[in-house]
Amino acid sequence: MKKTILFFVLLILTGVTLLSINDNVKSRFSLINKTNDLNDLSVLDVLLELGETKPNHYLMKTNQDSVRMGYEMVHFGQLKDKSNSRISKFFVCTDCHNQKKEVANLLKETPSERVKYGMVNDLPFLPASTFFGMYNKTHWYNGDYAKKYGNLVIPTRDSLDNAIQLCATQCSQGRELKEWEIRTIIHYYKSIEISVKDLNLNQSELNQLLTDLASHNNRSVELLKSKYNSINEATFGEIEPKQPDNYIPNLKVGEYIFKNGCMHCHSMGKNITNFEFDAENLTFSFLVSKLKKHNNYSVPYIVRKGTYAINGRKQYMPQYPLEKMSDTQLFDLINYIKSKK
Protein backbone atom coordinates (compact mmCIF):
# COMPACT_ATOMS: atom_id res chain seq x y z
CA MET A 1 0.00 0.00 0.00
CA LYS A 2 2.82 2.34 1.01
CA LYS A 3 4.67 1.56 -2.23
CA THR A 4 1.59 2.42 -4.28
CA ILE A 5 1.18 5.78 -2.50
CA LEU A 6 4.87 6.54 -2.97
CA PHE A 7 4.61 5.65 -6.67
CA PHE A 8 1.66 8.03 -7.18
CA VAL A 9 3.37 10.83 -5.25
CA LEU A 10 6.47 10.46 -7.44
CA LEU A 11 4.33 10.35 -10.58
CA ILE A 12 2.53 13.56 -9.60
CA LEU A 13 5.80 15.29 -8.70
CA THR A 14 7.36 14.32 -12.05
CA GLY A 15 4.31 15.55 -13.91
CA VAL A 16 4.29 18.87 -12.07
CA THR A 17 8.02 19.33 -12.74
CA LEU A 18 7.68 18.61 -16.45
CA LEU A 19 4.70 20.93 -16.74
CA SER A 20 6.52 23.74 -14.96
CA ILE A 21 9.54 23.32 -17.24
CA ASN A 22 7.35 23.36 -20.32
CA ASP A 23 5.54 26.45 -19.01
CA ASN A 24 8.85 28.09 -18.36
CA VAL A 25 9.94 27.63 -21.98
CA LYS A 26 6.61 28.63 -23.36
CA SER A 27 6.43 31.71 -21.18
CA ARG A 28 9.71 32.97 -22.64
CA PHE A 29 8.40 32.79 -26.18
CA SER A 30 4.83 33.83 -25.41
CA LEU A 31 6.17 37.22 -24.29
CA ILE A 32 7.89 37.81 -27.63
CA ASN A 33 5.62 39.98 -29.67
CA LYS A 34 8.05 42.50 -31.14
CA THR A 35 10.93 41.84 -33.48
CA ASN A 36 13.26 43.79 -31.17
CA ASP A 37 12.67 41.23 -28.44
CA LEU A 38 13.83 38.46 -30.75
CA ASN A 39 17.39 39.71 -30.92
CA ASP A 40 18.36 38.61 -27.44
CA LEU A 41 17.07 35.09 -27.89
CA SER A 42 19.46 32.22 -28.30
CA VAL A 43 19.34 30.81 -31.81
CA LEU A 44 19.29 27.28 -30.46
CA ASP A 45 16.29 28.02 -28.21
CA VAL A 46 14.43 29.51 -31.17
CA LEU A 47 15.25 26.47 -33.29
CA LEU A 48 13.96 24.18 -30.54
CA GLU A 49 10.79 26.24 -30.28
CA LEU A 50 10.37 25.77 -34.01
CA GLY A 51 10.55 22.00 -33.60
CA GLU A 52 14.23 21.16 -34.01
CA THR A 53 15.78 18.34 -31.99
CA LYS A 54 17.86 19.10 -28.93
CA PRO A 55 21.59 18.46 -29.32
CA ASN A 56 23.29 16.09 -26.85
CA HIS A 57 24.97 18.97 -25.06
CA TYR A 58 21.78 21.01 -24.68
CA LEU A 59 21.40 23.08 -21.54
CA MET A 60 18.06 24.67 -20.74
CA LYS A 61 19.69 27.62 -19.09
CA THR A 62 23.06 28.68 -17.84
CA ASN A 63 24.08 28.62 -14.23
CA GLN A 64 26.23 31.67 -13.53
CA ASP A 65 28.55 29.79 -11.17
CA SER A 66 29.09 27.10 -13.77
CA VAL A 67 29.71 29.76 -16.44
CA ARG A 68 32.35 31.35 -14.21
CA MET A 69 34.00 28.01 -13.58
CA GLY A 70 33.96 27.17 -17.28
CA TYR A 71 35.45 30.58 -18.04
CA GLU A 72 38.26 29.96 -15.56
CA MET A 73 38.96 26.50 -16.95
CA VAL A 74 39.17 27.88 -20.47
CA HIS A 75 41.25 30.95 -19.64
CA PHE A 76 43.47 29.71 -16.82
CA GLY A 77 43.39 25.93 -17.23
CA GLN A 78 41.92 25.41 -13.77
CA LEU A 79 39.62 27.07 -11.28
CA LYS A 80 41.01 30.25 -9.82
CA ASP A 81 40.67 28.92 -6.29
CA LYS A 82 42.90 26.00 -7.43
CA SER A 83 40.44 23.44 -6.10
CA ASN A 84 41.07 21.32 -9.19
CA SER A 85 44.34 20.52 -10.91
CA ARG A 86 45.51 22.15 -14.13
CA ILE A 87 44.09 20.60 -17.28
CA SER A 88 47.46 20.92 -18.98
CA LYS A 89 50.83 22.26 -17.93
CA PHE A 90 51.53 23.19 -21.54
CA PHE A 91 48.54 25.06 -22.88
CA VAL A 92 45.31 26.81 -22.00
CA CYS A 93 42.39 26.91 -24.44
CA THR A 94 42.96 30.58 -25.29
CA ASP A 95 46.36 29.76 -26.78
CA CYS A 96 44.57 28.33 -29.82
CA HIS A 97 40.94 29.47 -29.57
CA ASN A 98 39.47 32.95 -29.62
CA GLN A 99 36.47 33.65 -27.41
CA LYS A 100 34.84 36.22 -29.64
CA LYS A 101 33.17 36.40 -32.99
CA GLU A 102 35.89 36.18 -35.69
CA VAL A 103 33.86 37.28 -38.70
CA ALA A 104 31.15 39.85 -39.35
CA ASN A 105 28.94 37.36 -41.17
CA LEU A 106 28.75 34.07 -39.30
CA LEU A 107 28.02 32.18 -42.50
CA LYS A 108 31.31 33.28 -44.00
CA GLU A 109 33.97 31.97 -41.65
CA THR A 110 36.56 32.24 -44.42
CA PRO A 111 40.26 33.10 -43.98
CA SER A 112 39.85 36.45 -45.72
CA GLU A 113 36.86 37.38 -43.55
CA ARG A 114 38.79 36.32 -40.45
CA VAL A 115 41.66 38.60 -41.39
CA LYS A 116 39.38 41.48 -42.31
CA TYR A 117 37.38 41.29 -39.09
CA GLY A 118 40.41 40.39 -36.99
CA MET A 119 42.42 43.39 -38.18
CA VAL A 120 39.58 45.80 -37.38
CA ASN A 121 38.99 44.27 -33.96
CA ASP A 122 42.62 43.41 -33.17
CA LEU A 123 41.81 39.73 -32.61
CA PRO A 124 44.41 36.99 -32.28
CA PHE A 125 44.74 35.06 -35.56
CA LEU A 126 44.63 31.48 -34.30
CA PRO A 127 44.65 28.03 -35.90
CA ALA A 128 41.60 26.64 -34.09
CA SER A 129 37.95 27.69 -34.22
CA THR A 130 36.61 30.35 -31.92
CA PHE A 131 34.59 29.25 -28.91
CA PHE A 132 32.01 31.86 -29.82
CA GLY A 133 29.20 29.80 -31.31
CA MET A 134 30.92 26.48 -30.52
CA TYR A 135 27.72 25.58 -28.68
CA ASN A 136 25.83 25.93 -31.96
CA LYS A 137 28.04 23.64 -34.00
CA THR A 138 26.78 20.20 -34.86
CA HIS A 139 30.03 18.36 -35.67
CA TRP A 140 33.59 18.76 -34.42
CA TYR A 141 37.09 17.64 -35.45
CA ASN A 142 35.97 17.52 -39.03
CA GLY A 143 37.80 16.85 -42.27
CA ASP A 144 41.55 16.38 -42.11
CA TYR A 145 41.74 16.34 -38.32
CA ALA A 146 41.29 12.60 -38.79
CA LYS A 147 44.74 12.65 -40.41
CA LYS A 148 46.23 14.14 -37.28
CA TYR A 149 44.30 12.36 -34.55
CA GLY A 150 43.19 9.20 -36.36
CA ASN A 151 40.25 7.27 -34.96
CA LEU A 152 40.21 9.46 -31.87
CA VAL A 153 38.09 11.95 -33.80
CA ILE A 154 35.27 9.47 -34.44
CA PRO A 155 33.52 9.83 -31.05
CA THR A 156 33.99 13.60 -31.18
CA ARG A 157 32.29 14.20 -34.49
CA ASP A 158 28.78 14.15 -33.01
CA SER A 159 29.46 14.99 -29.39
CA LEU A 160 30.65 18.28 -27.98
CA ASP A 161 31.43 16.58 -24.67
CA ASN A 162 33.78 14.15 -26.42
CA ALA A 163 35.29 16.94 -28.49
CA ILE A 164 36.13 18.87 -25.32
CA GLN A 165 37.68 15.74 -23.83
CA LEU A 166 39.83 15.13 -26.92
CA CYS A 167 40.93 18.75 -26.89
CA ALA A 168 42.00 18.39 -23.24
CA THR A 169 43.87 15.13 -23.61
CA GLN A 170 45.35 15.46 -27.11
CA CYS A 171 45.37 19.08 -28.26
CA SER A 172 46.49 20.48 -24.93
CA GLN A 173 48.36 17.30 -23.95
CA GLY A 174 46.67 17.40 -20.58
CA ARG A 175 44.63 15.21 -18.33
CA GLU A 176 41.19 13.74 -18.82
CA LEU A 177 38.42 16.08 -17.71
CA LYS A 178 35.86 15.07 -15.14
CA GLU A 179 32.21 15.10 -16.08
CA TRP A 180 31.47 18.21 -14.00
CA GLU A 181 34.38 20.06 -15.61
CA ILE A 182 33.03 19.35 -19.08
CA ARG A 183 29.61 20.55 -17.90
CA THR A 184 31.06 23.87 -16.67
CA ILE A 185 32.82 24.39 -20.00
CA ILE A 186 29.55 23.76 -21.83
CA HIS A 187 27.85 26.26 -19.53
CA TYR A 188 30.54 28.73 -20.53
CA TYR A 189 30.03 27.87 -24.22
CA LYS A 190 26.31 28.51 -23.80
CA SER A 191 27.09 31.93 -22.38
CA ILE A 192 28.80 32.78 -25.69
CA GLU A 193 26.40 30.97 -28.01
CA ILE A 194 24.93 32.62 -31.09
CA SER A 195 21.99 34.96 -30.50
CA VAL A 196 19.48 36.05 -33.09
CA LYS A 197 21.10 39.48 -33.22
CA ASP A 198 24.40 37.91 -34.34
CA LEU A 199 22.69 36.66 -37.51
CA ASN A 200 22.04 40.18 -38.83
CA LEU A 201 18.49 39.35 -39.96
CA ASN A 202 16.70 42.06 -41.91
CA GLN A 203 13.31 43.35 -40.85
CA SER A 204 11.29 41.09 -43.12
CA GLU A 205 13.22 38.04 -41.89
CA LEU A 206 12.60 39.08 -38.30
CA ASN A 207 8.89 39.52 -39.06
CA GLN A 208 8.77 36.08 -40.63
CA LEU A 209 10.51 34.59 -37.59
CA LEU A 210 8.09 36.32 -35.26
CA THR A 211 5.11 34.99 -37.18
CA ASP A 212 6.55 31.47 -37.35
CA LEU A 213 7.26 31.44 -33.64
CA ALA A 214 3.70 32.46 -32.89
CA SER A 215 2.27 29.79 -35.18
CA HIS A 216 4.97 27.15 -34.51
CA ASN A 217 5.70 27.03 -38.21
CA ASN A 218 9.10 25.47 -38.89
CA ARG A 219 9.61 27.49 -42.06
CA SER A 220 12.15 29.74 -40.28
CA VAL A 221 14.39 26.83 -39.32
CA GLU A 222 16.00 26.88 -42.73
CA LEU A 223 16.28 30.65 -42.62
CA LEU A 224 18.16 30.59 -39.31
CA LYS A 225 20.43 27.73 -40.32
CA SER A 226 21.32 29.52 -43.53
CA LYS A 227 22.74 32.40 -41.51
CA TYR A 228 25.56 30.67 -39.67
CA ASN A 229 28.11 27.98 -40.20
CA SER A 230 27.26 24.89 -38.17
CA ILE A 231 30.33 22.86 -39.18
CA ASN A 232 33.96 24.00 -39.30
CA GLU A 233 35.69 22.07 -42.03
CA ALA A 234 39.44 21.46 -41.87
CA THR A 235 41.67 20.90 -44.89
CA PHE A 236 45.40 20.57 -44.41
CA GLY A 237 47.42 22.40 -47.04
CA GLU A 238 50.69 21.59 -48.77
CA ILE A 239 54.04 22.27 -47.12
CA GLU A 240 55.25 23.77 -50.38
CA PRO A 241 52.23 25.84 -51.40
CA LYS A 242 52.04 27.17 -54.92
CA GLN A 243 51.92 30.91 -55.21
CA PRO A 244 48.37 31.84 -56.30
CA ASP A 245 47.98 33.25 -59.84
CA ASN A 246 48.21 37.03 -60.13
CA TYR A 247 49.32 37.17 -56.52
CA ILE A 248 50.10 40.62 -55.16
CA PRO A 249 51.66 40.62 -51.67
CA ASN A 250 49.64 42.32 -48.96
CA LEU A 251 52.20 43.15 -46.30
CA LYS A 252 49.58 44.55 -43.93
CA VAL A 253 47.90 41.16 -43.82
CA GLY A 254 51.32 39.52 -43.37
CA GLU A 255 52.12 41.86 -40.50
CA TYR A 256 48.77 41.15 -38.85
CA ILE A 257 49.28 37.38 -39.10
CA PHE A 258 52.83 37.64 -37.76
CA LYS A 259 51.91 39.85 -34.83
CA ASN A 260 48.50 38.40 -33.95
CA GLY A 261 49.17 34.84 -35.06
CA CYS A 262 52.84 33.82 -34.69
CA MET A 263 53.60 36.16 -31.80
CA HIS A 264 50.45 35.12 -29.95
CA CYS A 265 52.33 32.02 -28.83
CA HIS A 266 55.97 32.58 -29.78
CA SER A 267 56.61 36.00 -28.25
CA MET A 268 59.08 36.03 -25.39
CA GLY A 269 57.82 35.82 -21.85
CA LYS A 270 54.71 33.82 -22.69
CA ASN A 271 56.29 30.42 -22.11
CA ILE A 272 53.87 28.69 -24.45
CA THR A 273 56.42 27.25 -26.85
CA ASN A 274 60.05 26.12 -26.83
CA PHE A 275 60.85 28.50 -29.69
CA GLU A 276 60.38 32.08 -28.59
CA PHE A 277 61.27 35.11 -30.64
CA ASP A 278 60.74 38.83 -30.96
CA ALA A 279 59.99 41.06 -33.92
CA GLU A 280 63.64 42.01 -34.39
CA ASN A 281 66.02 41.75 -37.30
CA LEU A 282 67.71 38.54 -36.10
CA THR A 283 64.37 36.74 -35.95
CA PHE A 284 63.38 37.73 -39.47
CA SER A 285 66.83 36.86 -40.86
CA PHE A 286 66.60 33.46 -39.20
CA LEU A 287 63.11 32.75 -40.50
CA VAL A 288 64.06 33.84 -44.03
CA SER A 289 67.12 31.56 -43.96
CA LYS A 290 64.88 28.60 -43.13
CA LEU A 291 62.11 29.25 -45.65
CA LYS A 292 63.26 26.63 -48.11
CA LYS A 293 64.00 23.99 -45.49
CA HIS A 294 61.68 21.16 -44.61
CA ASN A 295 61.86 21.49 -40.87
CA ASN A 296 60.06 23.06 -37.93
CA TYR A 297 61.78 26.42 -38.42
CA SER A 298 60.40 26.79 -41.93
CA VAL A 299 57.29 28.99 -41.90
CA PRO A 300 55.32 27.27 -44.69
CA TYR A 301 56.25 23.85 -43.33
CA ILE A 302 55.25 24.56 -39.74
CA VAL A 303 52.09 26.46 -40.69
CA ARG A 304 50.84 23.59 -42.82
CA LYS A 305 52.22 20.58 -41.00
CA GLY A 306 52.53 21.78 -37.42
CA THR A 307 54.39 19.52 -35.04
CA TYR A 308 53.38 16.46 -33.07
CA ALA A 309 53.63 15.75 -29.36
CA ILE A 310 56.39 13.28 -28.67
CA ASN A 311 57.82 11.80 -25.49
CA GLY A 312 59.93 14.42 -23.76
CA ARG A 313 58.45 17.20 -25.83
CA LYS A 314 54.73 17.31 -25.37
CA GLN A 315 54.32 20.90 -26.48
CA TYR A 316 53.49 21.00 -30.11
CA MET A 317 52.19 23.43 -32.69
CA PRO A 318 48.84 22.82 -34.32
CA GLN A 319 48.77 23.56 -38.02
CA TYR A 320 46.59 26.16 -39.69
CA PRO A 321 44.05 24.43 -41.95
CA LEU A 322 43.28 26.16 -45.24
CA GLU A 323 39.97 27.26 -43.72
CA LYS A 324 41.87 29.27 -41.11
CA MET A 325 44.79 30.59 -43.18
CA SER A 326 44.68 30.57 -46.97
CA ASP A 327 47.74 30.05 -49.17
CA THR A 328 47.47 33.70 -50.23
CA GLN A 329 47.70 34.73 -46.59
CA LEU A 330 50.60 32.36 -46.05
CA PHE A 331 52.43 34.10 -48.89
CA ASP A 332 51.54 37.46 -47.34
CA LEU A 333 53.13 36.25 -44.10
CA ILE A 334 56.25 35.02 -45.91
CA ASN A 335 56.58 38.26 -47.84
CA TYR A 336 56.17 40.31 -44.68
CA ILE A 337 58.95 38.31 -42.99
CA LYS A 338 61.16 38.81 -46.06
CA SER A 339 60.44 42.54 -46.06
CA LYS A 340 61.62 42.88 -42.45
CA LYS A 341 64.90 41.00 -42.86
Next chain:
Amino acid sequence: MKKISLIIVMFTLLATTAQEKIWNTFEGTRVLNNHSTEMLYKKDLEFRIEHKFGDLAGSNGGLKNFFGFDNLADVRFAFEYGATTNFDVGLGRSKGVNQQTEVIDGYVKYRFLQQEKKGVPVSLTVVSSMALPYRKASTDSTSSAYYQTPIERLIFTNQVIVARKVSDRLSLQLNVGYHHRNLVAANDVNGMLFTGGVIRYRFTQTFGVLTEYNHVWNRVSGNNQKNPLSFGVELITGGHNFTLVLSNGKALNENLFLSNTTSDWLKGQWRIGFSINRRFKL
Protein backbone atom coordinates in the same frame (compact mmCIF):
# COMPACT_ATOMS: atom_id res chain seq x y z
CA MET B 1 66.71 55.30 6.81
CA LYS B 2 64.99 57.95 4.69
CA LYS B 3 67.37 57.20 1.83
CA ILE B 4 66.63 53.48 2.02
CA SER B 5 62.87 54.18 1.99
CA LEU B 6 63.32 56.44 -1.03
CA ILE B 7 65.25 53.76 -2.90
CA ILE B 8 62.59 51.15 -2.11
CA VAL B 9 59.83 53.49 -3.30
CA MET B 10 61.77 54.23 -6.50
CA PHE B 11 62.29 50.51 -7.18
CA THR B 12 58.63 49.81 -6.55
CA LEU B 13 57.54 52.61 -8.86
CA LEU B 14 59.87 51.45 -11.60
CA ALA B 15 58.75 47.87 -11.26
CA THR B 16 55.03 48.57 -11.17
CA THR B 17 54.81 50.88 -14.18
CA ALA B 18 53.65 48.44 -16.86
CA GLN B 19 55.80 48.59 -19.97
CA GLU B 20 56.80 46.14 -22.65
CA LYS B 21 59.44 43.98 -21.02
CA ILE B 22 62.72 42.92 -22.57
CA TRP B 23 63.40 39.19 -22.53
CA ASN B 24 66.33 36.95 -23.38
CA THR B 25 69.12 39.32 -22.46
CA PHE B 26 70.93 36.03 -22.13
CA GLU B 27 69.77 32.66 -23.29
CA GLY B 28 69.94 30.98 -19.92
CA THR B 29 70.21 31.56 -16.20
CA ARG B 30 74.01 31.24 -16.52
CA VAL B 31 76.35 33.07 -18.82
CA LEU B 32 79.36 30.73 -18.95
CA ASN B 33 80.17 29.97 -15.32
CA ASN B 34 78.43 32.71 -13.40
CA HIS B 35 74.75 33.62 -13.15
CA SER B 36 73.03 35.92 -15.61
CA THR B 37 70.05 38.17 -14.90
CA GLU B 38 67.75 35.71 -16.67
CA MET B 39 65.19 33.81 -14.65
CA LEU B 40 63.33 30.59 -15.22
CA TYR B 41 59.66 30.84 -16.01
CA LYS B 42 57.34 30.12 -13.13
CA LYS B 43 56.98 26.36 -12.57
CA ASP B 44 59.77 25.53 -15.02
CA LEU B 45 62.41 23.07 -13.90
CA GLU B 46 65.83 23.17 -15.50
CA PHE B 47 68.27 20.32 -15.42
CA ARG B 48 71.87 21.34 -16.03
CA ILE B 49 74.92 19.30 -16.83
CA GLU B 50 78.20 21.17 -16.78
CA HIS B 51 81.61 19.78 -17.45
CA LYS B 52 85.18 21.00 -17.70
CA PHE B 53 88.07 18.97 -19.05
CA GLY B 54 91.76 19.08 -18.21
CA ASP B 55 94.37 21.55 -19.48
CA LEU B 56 94.21 22.03 -23.23
CA ALA B 57 97.89 22.98 -23.54
CA GLY B 58 100.89 23.48 -21.29
CA SER B 59 102.67 20.79 -19.34
CA ASN B 60 99.44 18.92 -18.47
CA GLY B 61 97.83 19.24 -21.87
CA GLY B 62 98.64 18.50 -25.47
CA LEU B 63 98.35 15.29 -27.43
CA LYS B 64 99.35 12.97 -24.57
CA ASN B 65 96.00 13.45 -22.84
CA PHE B 66 94.25 14.52 -26.04
CA PHE B 67 94.14 18.20 -25.18
CA GLY B 68 92.59 17.65 -21.78
CA PHE B 69 89.81 15.32 -22.85
CA ASP B 70 91.37 12.46 -20.85
CA ASN B 71 91.07 14.48 -17.65
CA LEU B 72 88.16 15.86 -15.72
CA ALA B 73 88.55 19.23 -14.04
CA ASP B 74 85.03 19.49 -12.65
CA VAL B 75 81.53 18.24 -13.33
CA ARG B 76 78.26 19.57 -11.96
CA PHE B 77 74.66 18.42 -12.10
CA ALA B 78 71.96 20.75 -10.93
CA PHE B 79 68.23 21.19 -10.73
CA GLU B 80 66.95 24.73 -10.80
CA TYR B 81 63.35 25.78 -10.39
CA GLY B 82 61.32 28.90 -11.12
CA ALA B 83 59.30 29.22 -7.90
CA THR B 84 57.70 32.44 -9.15
CA THR B 85 58.34 34.66 -12.15
CA ASN B 86 60.98 36.55 -10.19
CA PHE B 87 62.29 33.98 -7.75
CA ASP B 88 64.44 30.94 -8.56
CA VAL B 89 65.99 28.30 -6.38
CA GLY B 90 68.65 25.77 -7.33
CA LEU B 91 70.47 22.77 -5.94
CA GLY B 92 73.59 21.27 -7.47
CA ARG B 93 76.37 18.82 -6.86
CA SER B 94 79.85 19.09 -8.24
CA LYS B 95 83.11 17.22 -7.99
CA GLY B 96 84.84 20.38 -6.86
CA VAL B 97 88.42 21.49 -7.26
CA ASN B 98 91.61 21.75 -5.21
CA GLN B 99 90.82 21.17 -1.52
CA GLN B 100 87.11 21.83 -1.87
CA THR B 101 85.72 18.62 -3.31
CA GLU B 102 82.46 16.66 -3.14
CA VAL B 103 80.47 19.85 -3.12
CA ILE B 104 76.75 20.45 -2.72
CA ASP B 105 75.62 23.93 -3.64
CA GLY B 106 72.38 25.80 -3.55
CA TYR B 107 71.18 29.26 -4.40
CA VAL B 108 68.27 31.64 -4.28
CA LYS B 109 67.89 34.35 -6.88
CA TYR B 110 65.48 37.25 -7.02
CA ARG B 111 64.80 39.62 -9.91
CA PHE B 112 64.15 43.13 -8.64
CA LEU B 113 64.03 44.82 -12.04
CA GLN B 114 63.41 43.71 -15.58
CA GLN B 115 64.51 45.85 -18.49
CA GLU B 116 61.68 47.47 -20.42
CA LYS B 117 61.44 48.89 -23.90
CA LYS B 118 60.56 52.36 -22.68
CA GLY B 119 61.13 52.44 -18.96
CA VAL B 120 63.48 50.48 -16.76
CA PRO B 121 66.84 50.55 -18.58
CA VAL B 122 68.39 47.45 -17.00
CA SER B 123 67.56 44.14 -15.41
CA LEU B 124 68.74 43.66 -11.86
CA THR B 125 68.90 40.42 -9.92
CA VAL B 126 70.43 39.42 -6.61
CA VAL B 127 71.86 35.94 -6.15
CA SER B 128 72.82 34.42 -2.87
CA SER B 129 74.50 31.05 -3.01
CA MET B 130 76.12 28.66 -0.63
CA ALA B 131 78.36 25.62 -1.06
CA LEU B 132 79.21 22.78 1.25
CA PRO B 133 82.17 20.50 0.51
CA TYR B 134 81.34 17.24 2.27
CA ARG B 135 84.66 15.50 1.75
CA LYS B 136 86.50 13.95 4.67
CA ALA B 137 88.29 16.66 6.60
CA SER B 138 91.98 16.96 5.93
CA THR B 139 94.41 16.05 8.71
CA ASP B 140 96.83 18.68 7.48
CA SER B 141 96.33 21.69 9.75
CA THR B 142 97.58 24.06 7.02
CA SER B 143 94.97 22.86 4.55
CA SER B 144 91.83 24.83 3.75
CA ALA B 145 89.97 21.54 4.25
CA TYR B 146 91.14 21.04 7.83
CA TYR B 147 87.55 21.18 8.99
CA GLN B 148 86.95 21.02 12.73
CA THR B 149 83.25 21.89 12.67
CA PRO B 150 80.60 21.64 9.93
CA ILE B 151 80.22 25.42 9.86
CA GLU B 152 83.81 25.73 8.67
CA ARG B 153 82.92 23.93 5.49
CA LEU B 154 80.50 26.59 4.28
CA ILE B 155 81.28 28.97 1.43
CA PHE B 156 79.02 31.89 0.51
CA THR B 157 78.71 34.17 -2.48
CA ASN B 158 76.30 37.08 -2.70
CA GLN B 159 76.17 39.23 -5.76
CA VAL B 160 74.15 41.91 -7.46
CA ILE B 161 73.88 41.50 -11.22
CA VAL B 162 72.89 44.26 -13.62
CA ALA B 163 72.42 43.63 -17.34
CA ARG B 164 71.21 45.48 -20.38
CA LYS B 165 70.17 44.12 -23.74
CA VAL B 166 71.65 46.89 -25.86
CA SER B 167 70.28 45.52 -29.12
CA ASP B 168 68.95 42.20 -30.35
CA ARG B 169 72.59 41.23 -30.94
CA LEU B 170 74.49 42.76 -28.02
CA SER B 171 73.98 42.25 -24.27
CA LEU B 172 76.20 43.50 -21.44
CA GLN B 173 76.31 42.54 -17.81
CA LEU B 174 78.08 43.73 -14.67
CA ASN B 175 78.16 42.00 -11.34
CA VAL B 176 79.44 43.04 -7.94
CA GLY B 177 79.64 40.71 -4.99
CA TYR B 178 81.17 39.37 -1.84
CA HIS B 179 82.57 35.86 -1.59
CA HIS B 180 83.24 34.34 1.82
CA ARG B 181 84.89 31.09 2.88
CA ASN B 182 84.60 30.16 6.53
CA LEU B 183 87.88 28.33 6.50
CA VAL B 184 90.90 29.32 4.46
CA ALA B 185 94.60 28.53 4.43
CA ALA B 186 96.85 30.59 6.67
CA ASN B 187 98.05 32.84 3.85
CA ASP B 188 94.59 33.62 2.49
CA VAL B 189 91.66 35.92 3.30
CA ASN B 190 88.15 34.76 4.19
CA GLY B 191 86.24 37.48 2.41
CA MET B 192 86.74 38.56 -1.18
CA LEU B 193 85.20 41.45 -3.02
CA PHE B 194 84.76 40.84 -6.71
CA THR B 195 83.47 42.53 -9.82
CA GLY B 196 82.63 40.84 -13.08
CA GLY B 197 81.68 41.68 -16.62
CA VAL B 198 80.03 39.86 -19.49
CA ILE B 199 79.66 40.56 -23.18
CA ARG B 200 77.29 38.56 -25.36
CA TYR B 201 77.08 39.00 -29.10
CA ARG B 202 74.66 37.03 -31.25
CA PHE B 203 75.53 36.41 -34.86
CA THR B 204 72.27 34.64 -35.61
CA GLN B 205 69.09 33.72 -33.78
CA THR B 206 70.68 30.48 -32.60
CA PHE B 207 74.40 31.24 -32.39
CA GLY B 208 76.29 33.71 -30.22
CA VAL B 209 79.63 34.29 -28.53
CA LEU B 210 80.20 35.18 -24.89
CA THR B 211 83.01 36.51 -22.72
CA GLU B 212 82.97 36.44 -18.94
CA TYR B 213 85.54 37.82 -16.52
CA ASN B 214 85.55 38.13 -12.75
CA HIS B 215 88.12 40.17 -10.88
CA VAL B 216 88.79 39.70 -7.18
CA TRP B 217 90.09 42.93 -5.66
CA ASN B 218 91.67 41.76 -2.43
CA ARG B 219 93.57 38.62 -3.22
CA VAL B 220 96.57 38.01 -1.01
CA SER B 221 99.70 38.51 -3.02
CA GLY B 222 101.96 35.53 -3.20
CA ASN B 223 99.36 32.79 -3.50
CA ASN B 224 98.74 31.42 -6.95
CA GLN B 225 95.07 32.38 -7.36
CA LYS B 226 94.01 33.82 -10.70
CA ASN B 227 91.00 35.69 -11.93
CA PRO B 228 88.70 33.48 -14.03
CA LEU B 229 88.39 34.47 -17.66
CA SER B 230 86.16 32.53 -20.04
CA PHE B 231 85.16 32.63 -23.67
CA GLY B 232 82.31 30.66 -25.10
CA VAL B 233 79.86 30.02 -27.88
CA GLU B 234 76.20 29.21 -27.44
CA LEU B 235 74.02 27.06 -29.66
CA ILE B 236 70.31 27.42 -29.08
CA THR B 237 68.00 24.70 -30.27
CA GLY B 238 64.77 25.50 -28.45
CA GLY B 239 63.98 23.82 -25.15
CA HIS B 240 67.65 23.55 -24.33
CA ASN B 241 70.84 25.33 -25.19
CA PHE B 242 74.39 24.19 -25.46
CA THR B 243 77.35 26.29 -24.40
CA LEU B 244 80.94 25.54 -25.24
CA VAL B 245 83.46 27.18 -22.90
CA LEU B 246 87.15 27.93 -22.98
CA SER B 247 88.32 28.96 -19.51
CA ASN B 248 91.24 29.07 -17.13
CA GLY B 249 88.84 28.30 -14.27
CA LYS B 250 88.41 24.65 -13.40
CA ALA B 251 85.38 24.98 -11.14
CA LEU B 252 81.82 25.38 -12.29
CA ASN B 253 80.22 27.08 -9.31
CA GLU B 254 80.79 30.66 -8.24
CA ASN B 255 81.59 29.49 -4.71
CA LEU B 256 84.59 27.70 -6.12
CA PHE B 257 85.81 29.43 -9.25
CA LEU B 258 86.27 32.82 -7.59
CA SER B 259 88.77 31.60 -5.02
CA ASN B 260 89.95 28.31 -6.48
CA THR B 261 91.09 29.30 -9.94
CA THR B 262 94.78 28.67 -10.07
CA SER B 263 95.32 28.09 -13.76
CA ASP B 264 97.18 30.69 -15.76
CA TRP B 265 96.06 31.62 -19.24
CA LEU B 266 99.55 32.60 -20.19
CA LYS B 267 100.86 29.12 -19.37
CA GLY B 268 98.33 27.40 -21.60
CA GLN B 269 96.35 26.25 -18.58
CA TRP B 270 92.97 26.69 -20.15
CA ARG B 271 90.43 24.05 -20.75
CA ILE B 272 87.39 23.20 -22.78
CA GLY B 273 84.08 22.82 -21.02
CA PHE B 274 80.46 22.64 -21.90
CA SER B 275 77.09 23.03 -20.34
CA ILE B 276 73.78 21.75 -21.54
CA ASN B 277 70.42 22.37 -20.02
CA ARG B 278 66.93 21.06 -20.54
CA ARG B 279 63.79 22.71 -19.31
CA PHE B 280 60.66 20.95 -18.17
CA LYS B 281 57.28 22.30 -17.29
CA LEU B 282 55.94 21.16 -13.98
